[in-house]
Amino acid sequence: MSEPCSPQSQPQQRLIDKELLDACIHCGLCLPACPTYLATGREMESPRGRIYLLNQWNEGTLPLQSRLAEHIDSCLGCLGCQTACPSGVKYENILDQARPHLAARKPGILRFGMRFGFSNLLPDYPRLHFVAGVMRQWQRLKGGELLRRLAGVKPNQPIATSEPLQQNPVQKLFYRLWQLNALLPEIPSFKPLPKKSWQAGEKKGTVQLFAGCVMDVFYNSVNHASIDLLKAQGCIVEVPEQTCCGALAAHAGETDVMLSLARRNIRSLEVTEGPIVVTSAGCGAMMKQYAEFLHDDEEYAARASAVSQRIVDVTEELAKNDFKHNDRCGAELPDLKIAYHAACHLAHAQGIREAPQKLLLDFAAAVNSVTPNKIELIPLREAEHCCGSAGIYNLLHTELSMEVLNRKMDLIKESGADTVVTTNPGCMLQIKAGVNQRRVPVQVTHLCELLRDAYCGEVE
Numbered sequence: 001m002s003e004p005c006s007p008q009s010q011p012q013q014r015l016i017d018k019e020l021l022d023a024c025i026h027c028g029l030c031l032p033a034c035p036t037y038l039a040t041g042r043e044m045e046s047p048r049g050r051i052y053l054l055n056q057w058n059e060g061t062l063p064l065q066s067r068l069a070e071h072i073d074s075c076l077g078c079l080g081c082q083t084a085c086p087s088g089v090k091y092e093n094i095l096d097q098a099r100p101h102l103a104a105r106k107p108g109i110l111r112f113g114m115r116f117g118f119s120n121l122l123p124d125y126p127r128l129h130f131v132a133g134v135m136r137q138w139q140r141l142k143g144g145e146l147l148r149r150l151a152g153v154k155p156n157q158p159i160a161t162s163e164p165l166q167q168n169p170v171q172k173l174f175y176r177l178w179q180l181n182a183l184l185p186e187i188p189s190f191k192p193l194p195k196k197s198w199q200a201g202e203k204k205g206t207v208q209l210f211a212g213c214v215m216d217v218f219y220n221s222v223n224h225a226s227i228d229l230l231k232a233q234g235c236i237v238e239v240p241e242q243t244c245c246g247a248l249a250a251h252a253g254e255t256d257v258m259l260s261l262a263r264r265n266i267r268s269l270e271v272t273e274g275p276i277v278v279t280s281a282g283c284g285a286m287m288k289q290y291a292e293f294l295h296d297d298e299e300y301a302a303r304a305s306a307v308s309q310r311i312v313d314v315t316e317e318l319a320k321n322d323f324k325h326n327d328r329c330g331a332e333l334p335d336l337k338i339a340y341h342a343a344c345h346l347a348h349a350q351g352i353r354e355a356p357q358k359l360l361l362d363f364a365a366a367v368n369s370v371t372p373n374k375i376e377l378i379p380l381r382e383a384e385h386c387c388g389s390a391g392i393y394n395l396l397h398t399e400l401s402m403e404v405l406n407r408k409m410d411l412i413k414e415s416g417a418d419t420v421v422t423t424n425p426g427c428m429l430q431i432k433a434g435v436n437q438r439r440v441p442v443q444v445t446h447l448c449e450l451l452r453d454a455y456c457g458e459v460e
């Protein structure tokens with residue numbers, strides 16, 4: 001059932017829990033971990049600055065006016081600061097409490113459009129795939145080139161320039177549409193996931209695959225690769241009834257939409273068995289939080305907790321077991337210099353670091369045992385720093401997002417890698433946009449696709 005697009009209730013004028021803000025001792029140790037601070041050099045774009053502003057707002061010294069709201073809103077929500085903070089500041093909880101207040105300040109039409117998307121597009125998979133199909137045709141017909149001309153943009157102009165040259169409102173609108181279009185990767189054709197599948201041989205149990213909404217449109221092949229890998233490890237893989245996890249709604253402060261989607265997923269998933277394997281780090285982080293968000297819901301608290309406890313990232317699940325490999329392992333792959341970019345929602349939000357590293361190390365060892373020196377794992381500086389994607393942040397704050405991305409792209413170049421591996425669709429979209437913009441010979445791939453090509457061979 002579709003959800004209403006107008007807010008069901010305005011956020012209560014409860015401010016942020018004082019003890020959350022008081023935990024900050026203003027030491028500044030989080031500043032070097034904050035991508036928006038590194039990009040701007042401005043204290044108010046840092047975790048410490050934002051906590052200071054929220055404190056002022058909490059105490060009634062500052063109203064939540066545009067300038068204050070902008071500084072909070074420009075936070076990526078990457079949680080790099082939470083990892084870096086020695087005082088245990090729960091920045092994620094602070095953001096969760098601040099976001100509904102920021103959402104209430106958005107212009108009505110923008111908020112309505114966003115709520116419509118979160119409630120009626122992302123969770124409605126037939127509708128989402130219809131829109132994806134239209135966009136695919138648009139890309140085939142080179143619609144981006146038309147927008148570029150209408151916007152008066154020169155060929156090869158960067159996606160974000162601090163001072164767009166367009167002066168008249170119509171050209172400005174086309175410029176914005178051209179920017180958004182340029183951030184999209186090529187939308188591939190879609191192949192439905194099998195409802196239930198397995199491989200011959202000994203079985204180790206049943207798992208549920210959570211395919212995601214955006215993930216399955218842009219990276220449907222990653223979900224197929226994940227299923228192949230899970231089957232290769234002896235799993236019976238089911239793809240249960242599911243809907244959007246609600247992460248994008250939550251990040252936009254539309255908590256009621258997220259809760260509605262969470263309840264739908266809980267109803268579908270609680271009747272299934274086994275771990276719920278998630279291929280998008282952003283979805284996994286959100287679903288692990290269902291228990292926290294619904295802890296005071298009498299009907300759903302225990303059910304949410306049971307579902308949240310079953311959520312595992314696909315890398316966690318795959319790292320539990322070794323892959324069998326033969327003397328052709330990775331033989332079809334070209335020589336690769338691989339750098340790993342850790343998705344914020346995997347490393348910072350879920351604290352998952354070892355599993356992807358183990359999978360990569362095992363993969364390199366397996367392939368190199370067949371063809372020596374084929375795979376080189378390259379260190380990437382600031383690998384855990386956000387790339388600037390952060391859900392739909394890159395669409396709403398394109399200029400700052402591109403500044404954050406520029407730093408990431410400089411470091412990828414510095415590393416000498418020709419392949420960037422990550423585990424989140426948002427990171428893949430963003431880094432791919434950086435690659436396209438700079439026209440550098442770097443491929444961006446999900447870890448599961450890389451592993452599938454080595455352990456399962458080419459799959460159609």
Ligand code: SF4
Pocket residue numbers: 023024025026027028029030031047048051081084085086087088089
């Ligand atoms: S958030 Fe943590 S690291 Fe940052 S200034 Fe506050 S106490 Fe220091």
Ligand code: SF4
Pocket residue numbers: 033034035036037045046047050074075076077078079080081082091
């Ligand atoms: S969540 Fe990320 S962008 Fe926001 S203050 Fe923390 S480190 Fe900076």
